[in-house]
Amino acid sequence: xxxxxxxxxxxxxxxxxxxxxxxxxxxxxxxxxxxxxxxxxxxxxxxxxxxxxxxxxxxxxxxxxxxxxxxxxxxxxxxxxxxxxxxxxxxxxxxxxxxxxxxxxxxxxxxxxxxxxxxxxxxxxxxxxxxxxxxxxxxxxxxxxxxxxxxxxxxxxxxxxxxxxxxxxxxxxxxxxxxxxxxxxxxxxxxxxxxxxxxxxxxxxxxxxx
Ligand code: URA
Numbered sequence: 001x002x003x004x005x006x007x008x009x010x011x012x013x014x015x016x017x018x019x020x021x022x023x024x025x026x027x028x029x030x031x032x033x034x035x036x037x038x039x040x041x042x043x044x045x046x047x048x049x050x051x052x053x054x055x056x057x058x059x060x061x062x063x064x065x066x067x068x069x070x071x072x073x074x075x076x077x078x079x080x081x082x083x084x085x086x087x088x089x090x091x092x093x094x095x096x097x098x099x100x101x102x103x104x105x106x107x108x109x110x111x112x113x114x115x116x117x118x119x120x121x122x123x124x125x126x127x128x129x130x131x132x133x134x135x136x137x138x139x140x141x142x143x144x145x146x147x148x149x150x151x152x153x154x155x156x157x158x159x160x161x162x163x164x165x166x167x168x169x170x171x172x173x174x175x176x177x178x179x180x181x182x183x184x185x186x187x188x189x190x191x192x193x194x195x196x197x198x199x200x201x202x203x204x205x206x207x208x209x210x
Contacts (some may be wrong), residue, residue, distance in 0.1 A: 001169055001170050001173050001174070001176065001178045001179070002178070002180070002181065002186075003161075003170075003179075003180050003182075004042060004043075004179060004180065004181045004182070005182055005183070005184065005185055006038065006039055006042045006182070006183055007119045007179065007194070008038065010038060010185045011035060011038050011039070012183075014034055014035045014038070014102065014183075015035060015159070015160075015183045015184060017031055018031050018032060018035065018159070018199050018205075019129065019197060019198070019199045021200065023163065023198045023205075025205065025206060025207065025208060027074075027116060028205045029082055029206050032082050032083065032086070032131065032159065032202075033082070033083075033085055033208065034087040035086070035088055035159060035183060036083045036085075036086025036129070036159075037086045037087075037089050037090060037181070038134065039157050039159075039181050039183060040087045040090045040091070040127075040157065041080045041088070042181055042204055043127060043155050043157050043179070043181040044071075044090060044091065044127075044155075046179075047066060047071060047091070047125060048066070048067040048071075048125060049064035049065060049066055049067055050064065050065060050066075050067045051063075051064055052064065052065050054209060058083045066093060067093075069123055069124050069182060070093055070094055070095050070123065071091055071094045071095070071124070071125045071126070071127060071187060072094065072096070072097055072117065072124050072125070072126045072127070072151075073087050073088060073091060073094045073095070073096050073097070073126075073127045073129065073131040073133040074096070074097045074098065074099050074117060074126060074127070074128045074129065074142070074152060075087075075096075075098060075099075075128075075130075076099050076100075076101050076128065076129065076130040076138060076139075076142055077098060077099065077100040077101070078203050078207070079112065079130065079131045079132070079164045079202040079203040079206060080110045080128075080129040080131065082202075082206040082207075083129040083130075083131060083157065083159075084096065084129065084132065086174070087127060087129060087157065091127070094127070094189030095118075097115075097116055097117025097118065098113070098114065098115070098116040098117065099112065099115055099116075099117070099128075099142050100112065100113045100115070101113070101138045101139060101141060101142055102133075103138060105118075105163070109137065110137040110138040110140075110141040112141070112142075112145065112194070115145075117149075119149060120149060120150055121146060121149040121151040122150035122152070123150070123151075124150070124151050124152070124153075125151075125153045125154075125155070126146050126151040126153070126154045126155070126175065127154075127155050127156075127157060128142055128146065128154060128155070128156045128157070129156075129157050129158075130142070130156065130157075130158055131158060131159040131202035132158065132159065132160055132161075132195060132198070132202050133156070133160070133161035133162065133165040133166065133169070133180065133182065134157040134162050134164075134165050134189055134193055134194070134195055135162075135164065135165055135168065135189065135193055136164070136165035136166070136167075136168030136169045136172070137168070139156055139158070139165070139169060140168060140172045140173060141167060143156065143173060143176070143178055144172075144173075152177060153177045154177065154178045154179070155168055155178075155180075155181060156169075156175070156177045156178065156179070156181070157181050157182075158180060158181070158182045159183055159199075160182060160183065160184055160186055160194075160198060160199065161180065161182045161184070161185045161186070161195075161203070162185070162186055162188060162189045162198075163185055163186075163187075163188065164189045165166070165189070166185060167178070175195055186198055
């Protein structure tokens, strides 16, 4: 597994406002959206392209366009949904799948409660979206499902990560073609499974606590 922490002043600025408990839901959603677009720029650095011949008003030349099969973007419900627009802004031709994952609060085991994506992901580059890499259980289960379906290159875009979650991903996904792109690896997880200093419950901050 590769880990890429995006070091950029705009990323740090937006992340600071996201962390601030005074930031309201509407501002939080807008900033998360902008932050994802900045992370998406880095996350798509290795997106596959193919050469094409074109003609400008002046001359013939060659360029590139995204290859087929098209990349697949998979937000993990619920909070990953708040990252979808920011990602597809840079990849408007991507296909979108959905993965609903829930964590048993006692066993902390993640399981799938809803899936909507192609059964066969052979040869596909997949971008999976989840704002918080905390214990790592949800992302590991999601990525294992994508790899089981044949995905041969998976990039997880997360706003924030905990070192404990990164370690779990490295252990559980050793030898798999997985990259994690994040704005920060924070200090630690607390006893309630929250990232410290973190930003609180990402779903609640985006959508309220209903
Ligand atoms: N999920 C969240 O929304 N926040 C955390 O800090 C950890 C997991």
